[in-house]
Amino acid sequence: MSRQVSNPDELLPGDLVRVIEPDGTVRQHDDFPFDIEDETLVDLYRQMLLTRAVDREAINLQRQGQLAVYPSCLGQEAAQVGAARALRNDDWVFPSYRELGFALARGIDPIRMMHVYRGTWLGDHDPHEHSFGHITIPIATQVLHATGFAMGTKLDGKDTVTVACCGDGATSEGDTHEAMTFAGVFEAPVVFFVQNNQYAISVPLERQTAAPTLAHKAIGYGMPGVRCDGNDVLATYAVMQSVVNRAREGGGPAMVEAVTYRREAHTTSDDPTRYRSDTEVEEAARHDPVDRLRLVLDQRDLRDDTVEREIADECAAATSKVRAAIYDADHDDPMEMFDHVMAGDTAFLDDQRAQLRAELAADAAGS
Amino acid sequence: MSRQVSNPDELLPGDLVRVIEPDGTVRQHDDFPFDIEDETLVDLYRQMLLTRAVDREAINLQRQGQLAVYPSCLGQEAAQVGAARALRNDDWVFPSYRELGFALARGIDPIRMMHVYRGTWLGDHDPHEHSFGHITIPIATQVLHATGFAMGTKLDGKDTVTVACCGDGATSEGDTHEAMTFAGVFEAPVVFFVQNNQYAISVPLERQTAAPTLAHKAIGYGMPGVRCDGNDVLATYAVMQSVVNRAREGGGPAMVEAVTYRREAHTTSDDPTRYRSDTEVEEAARHDPVDRLRLVLDQRDLRDDTVEREIADECAAATSKVRAAIYDADHDDPMEMFDHVMAGDTAFLDDQRAQLRAELAADAAGS
Amino acid sequence: MTVTLGQAINHALVDAMQEDERVLVFGEDVGRLGGVFRVTDGLQQKFGEERCFDTPLAESGIVGTAIGLAMAGWRPVPEMQFDGFTYPAFEQIVSHLAKLRNRSRGHLRMPITLRIPYGGGIGAVEHHSESPEAYWAHTAGLRVVTPSTPSDAYSMMREAIASDDPVVFLEPKRRYWMKEELELPVTTAPADQAVIRRHGDTATLIAYGPMVRTALDAADAAEAEGWSLEVVDLRSLAPLDIATITASAEKTGRIVVVHEASRTLGLGAEIAAIVQQEAFYSLEAPVLRVTGFDTPYPPAMLERYWLPGIDRILDAVQQSLTW
Amino acid sequence: MTVTLGQAINHALVDAMQEDERVLVFGEDVGRLGGVFRVTDGLQQKFGEERCFDTPLAESGIVGTAIGLAMAGWRPVPEMQFDGFTYPAFEQIVSHLAKLRNRSRGHLRMPITLRIPYGGGIGAVEHHSESPEAYWAHTAGLRVVTPSTPSDAYSMMREAIASDDPVVFLEPKRRYWMKEELELPVTTAPADQAVIRRHGDTATLIAYGPMVRTALDAADAAEAEGWSLEVVDLRSLAPLDIATITASAEKTGRIVVVHEASRTLGLGAEIAAIVQQEAFYSLEAPVLRVTGFDTPYPPAMLERYWLPGIDRILDAVQQSLTW
Numbered sequence A, B: 001m002s003r004q005v006s007n008p009d010e011l012l013p014g015d016l017v018r019v020i021e022p023d024g025t026v027r028q029h030d031d032f033p034f035d036i037e038d039e040t041l042v043d044l045y046r047q048m049l050l051t052r053a054v055d056r057e058a059i060n061l062q063r064q065g066q067l068a069v070y071p072s073c074l075g076q077e078a079a080q081v082g083a084a085r086a087l088r089n090d091d092w093v094f095p096s097y098r099e100l101g102f103a104l105a106r107g108i109d110p111i112r113m114m115h116v117y118r119g120t121w122l123g124d125h126d127p128h129e130h131s132f133g134h135i136t137i138p139i140a141t142q143v144l145h146a147t148g149f150a151m152g153t154k155l156d157g158k159d160t161v162t163v164a165c166c167g168d169g170a171t172s173e174g175d176t177h178e179a180m181t182f183a184g185v186f187e188a189p190v191v192f193f194v195q196n197n198q199y200a201i202s203v204p205l206e207r208q209t210a211a212p213t214l215a216h217k218a219i220g221y222g223m224p225g226v227r228c229d230g231n232d233v234l235a236t237y238a239v240m241q242s243v244v245n246r247a248r249e250g251g252g253p254a255m256v257e258a259v260t261y262r263r264e265a266h267t268t269s270d271d272p273t274r275y276r277s278d279t280e281v282e283e284a285a286r287h288d289p290v291d292r293l294r295l296v297l298d299q300r301d302l303r304d305d306t307v308e309r310e311i312a313d314e315c316a317a318a319t320s321k322v323r324a325a326i327y328d329a330d331h332d333d334p335m336e337m338f339d340h341v342m343a344g345d346t347a348f349l350d351d352q353r354a355q356l357r358a359e360l361a362a363d364a365a366g367s
Numbered sequence C, D: 001m002t003v004t005l006g007q008a009i010n011h012a013l014v015d016a017m018q019e020d021e022r023v024l025v026f027g028e029d030v031g032r033l034g035g036v037f038r039v040t041d042g043l044q045q046k047f048g049e050e051r052c053f054d055t056p057l058a059e060s061g062i063v064g065t066a067i068g069l070a071m072a073g074w075r076p077v078p079e080m081q082f083d084g085f086t087y088p089a090f091e092q093i094v095s096h097l098a099k100l101r102n103r104s105r106g107h108l109r110m111p112i113t114l115r116i117p118y119g120g121g122i123g124a125v126e127h128h129s130e131s132p133e134a135y136w137a138h139t140a141g142l143r144v145v146t147p148s149t150p151s152d153a154y155s156m157m158r159e160a161i162a163s164d165d166p167v168v169f170l171e172p173k174r175r176y177w178m179k180e181e182l183e184l185p186v187t188t189a190p191a192d193q194a195v196i197r198r199h200g201d202t203a204t205l206i207a208y209g210p211m212v213r214t215a216l217d218a219a220d221a222a223e224a225e226g227w228s229l230e231v232v233d234l235r236s237l238a239p240l241d242i243a244t245i246t247a248s249a250e251k252t253g254r255i256v257v258v259h260e261a262s263r264t265l266g267l268g269a270e271i272a273a274i275v276q277q278e279a280f281y282s283l284e285a286p287v288l289r290v291t292g293f294d295t296p297y298p299p300a301m302l303e304r305y306w307l308p309g310i311d312r313i314l315d316a317v318q319q320s321l322t323w
């Protein structure tokens, strides 16, 4: 795709892009060709399983009272791992709160993420280290940060691309609109990666928009909209590498709607039985993204016991590392709450610092 | 058009709708047929001239220090008068601040409008009297009120339609997006009437969006977008009556982009020579909407000296009435500022009331 | 019957919707789910999808359409899901909800009750524990109220919905599960009156919403010190019931204001400003403020160090007594 | 040279952009037009469309992209066209601009200067005369400053841009045309220090931004009564310079705070709360507040009745002296 569209209709989404056939055959899509090594296929598989394992462990930890809350990405592993694979290390990602798979794929230590869900601190990694922003909770707000960031890298003449993650619900917020508006006007190298998991907590997609599809919104910002099967890791990869490369080459922003399904509760605090049926969820599970990729591996004979054992070991190691680090982890020094409020002089907080210090001392003396 | 669109592409705008030919022939557009009486043609002409006269008088009054500020609608008369003509008296309009033509067409006394620009009060008419909201200054915010209003009339089972007015710049605000989103989801009988006058103060359209046209935004909300020549009063009327009737019959919302040009400064405080050339403005003036309609009248022999004299007299009467009412008009009782803050008990303001009363008394004694 | 504060609000909504068919409830997840705190539980089943409905995820949209619905003669009760998510609606609240009646010279009314669960203490992640009340109380044209008991929650909600003014109804979310024995419907004092929850003469604690319970607990604990603390529950944050506040200040001469919100320009500032003026000669010590710190709300594991608790309150009383 | 306050800010922007090529200026109409008050006049010609540019009409977008640009290493100076149009950006300001550094444990910095022309007195239509400073000052994590003279405007703007913290820079729009003889560049006191603009011992007027000039005029007029008024210019509204305020309170024993914003929970509330505590035994009268009323800002023709003026200030001084 090129930035200069002669016909605006080219900005409209075509049919859902899907490349893994029911039997595991990979059928390339004409508009989104891609190369992939066998090794990479196995690695995608590994990453998806690792995501799923850590995700499950997080749910368990929450059930044991170890996390404040946890928003599972079960079912969305292909979308996140596939999208991440399309990026270079120096590309940036601005996540929402449901991006464990994306974070792991970027090399972020899951312990850092879990400390945020535990409530140890509000954000617990250096975004510049892995070019990955903090978990962002106010819906859609990070989409503007991503756009501004992309405007910034463009001004710097860099060829990095920024990915703005958000959900289907987030597309209703004014901030998403303003972000896409800015991205279009400034031709910012940003890709809006919308994981349409069909729900915003209990609210189904049809309550968010009357648009034919979410990807139909893109034309309103002068950028192409593409829909891919978010349970098909290769389709997501294929589409993302196309629009990411286009952005990298100065082609401007794009929007990708990865169609998937949120198989778990919205978060561990949610009770989804109030608004959707078990049958619906079971039906969704039949489109499991890991199963889908497994078909490809099997067709190519890339999976044997050794591979499975290695991955299982890796998952077990990762989850037990997370568990060991998180379980009953003490909080940090409460005095830290005054330390990062501002970069400049914070002497004005000294009396409040003193107050807390005295309270802590009294506590210590009392106990 | 019907609500059930089999093909989403039907929501995309076609070519600009224009019905008045260069020679004054009216050529009906296949998709937007309309009937119009000769009498109505003359009446549209009268209203446009009246708008222009009062508009000009407002600028003069402002230059003489009689108004705080005034945002002229010169060049946009056809759009406003044509749109208004498509409505029933019980349909509602939520204006921005540049809607003098719309207001006059709805029967609002221009003196009421001018008192707002003078700064006598913040809003000076009863919206329920003419089904016309107050001048709204925070860009795009009224578009949400219109949508909510339309949701309300629909809940009531009424068949009134609500028109939400806004400018090209306003389409960038998050509120416009949220309004269109709600309108689509709730199938609200609201028509978004966007006067694309090419500028938001000094900022030209291409800085607001990279969309092929503003009307291309509509598909992202599942509603049809239509572009009409906003300098062609009949085209605007034709398009508006079509989408208004569709909404009235339960067909849901629509967006109309009326393409026009803001020939005056943004407001009387603005200096447009800083950002656009005289040639550009002169070129725009050659597409004058009044001249355009005059061609139609002349082709049909609907205009003679009597008609022109009657209209001129009416305009003169209207402007001198406005001038007489506004010029050096005293302000109202300052104590009124406490009266409308709340409907319930406002005894809590009594000490502030007393303070101002004492100050006023001291002033009176002093002078 | 035993009713929790959350249930009391639910009952108030049911009764209001039953009595007045113009009352509408809407917001994110208020319909099928019944709200993330179940405060709107059952409303959609009872009154149908037209009277209680889920909206798109857009707070400015929720408040902005509520304004339009009010103009069309409805009596909307929109919900903001959490305190921290009211901010996208700030412009609609401040520039229109608060101002439309005034702008229209009284032609329009804004009978809208904006429900906002607020405050901390529930171990939540960021943005779910904010105390934004000062933003609303500083904005002329809004009524801002917050109940501290189930019976008040019911009665004040009924009053808010019946009011022709916009009411920001702040629900102390950590007290949703607080229980009370009561018969419904119940009518308590008018919402714009502060109530003395406990009489005393050593010093006065002024609190509201979630901190009323904490203040009462502190007053209980203070008995051990031989202190008899008066506890004033403000109930209305805008306008303030200056008479009740001043009378208590004149009685005890010592005022400690307690709230979760950050100290700077929190409600405590306004109360201090009022009391030092209205009861200038009665004060034995300055008005003291026991509040959250002037930092962003901390992570869940640290919130108990940030939030005012009994000890911080008693320290302030002590400080006041020994001024 | 003679420099107006508006020109001083323009010079500060030019000099900052010259010295640091990471400084960006953007907003609605700041480019080609040079801003509706011409404060950014000439920047686009001088530094090109990449360093000074017009944005789409979307305030949340302006602040939100500024945050992203800051993360990418730029030093943004976005403009909100008017006080009343900052509200759509409220969420980005409160939930991110103010909190990102804290959220990130100090990994991120937010070197953003948010320029906002504010206040009334220019005969404008609705929403163009708001005084929203209390909203920002109540929000932990923001620095809020406002100059009252051209030299301060220059110096404080340079300091704000150089700061790694988010600074809400409130420009007293009715003083844009105020003149001063000065040599540029000029460095005045650090922005977080209040400055005594006039020494006196009868009573203290505490003001900031547009009201400093009014307070000085009132002090001049007060001489006729034989009163020697001290005038404190706060300059920084968050954090406040408590030491300077307290010292003046201890000296005169009588404090009158003056601001345009509505009284309830305006800056006067915080200052009263601080002074009555810090200078409890020095006060001869309560801290009094001279402010706009607790109503929406009135129409242009009535603004002079709403805004604090010399008479209202002197009445309050009189009241303080005879308490």
Ligand SMILES: Cc1ncc(C[n+]2csc(CCOP(=O)(O)OP(=O)(O)O)c2C)c(N)n1
Binding pocket: A098, A137, A138, A139, A166, A167, A168, A169, A170, A171, A197, A199, A200, A201, A262, A266, C028, C057, C059, C081, C085, C088
């Ligand atoms: C501004 C704002 N409003 C409301 C919420 C509460 N909330 C948290 S997640 C959520 C639903 C988000 O849905 P979607 O964008 O589809 O993302 P998903 O959770 O499905 O990944 C809501 C309403 C919030 N976090 N921020």
Ligand SMILES: Cc1ncc(C[n+]2csc(CCOP(=O)(O)OP(=O)(O)O)c2C)c(N)n1
Binding pocket: B098, B137, B138, B139, B166, B167, B168, B169, B170, B171, B197, B199, B200, B201, B262, B266, D028, D057, D059, D081, D085, D088
């Ligand atoms: C929220 C908000 N931001 C900024 C402004 C300042 N402003 C007033 S009019 C205007 C331009 C509006 O352009 P457009 O929507 O095209 O309408 P037009 O004036 O051309 O009719 C701007 C930026 C405002 N009134 N409200």
Ligand SMILES: [Mg+2]
Binding pocket: A167, A168, A169, A195, A196, A197, A198, A199, A200, A201, A262
């Ligand atoms: Mg979702």
Ligand SMILES: [Mg+2]
Binding pocket: B167, B168, B169, B195, B196, B197, B198, B199, B200, B201, B262
């Ligand atoms: Mg325009």
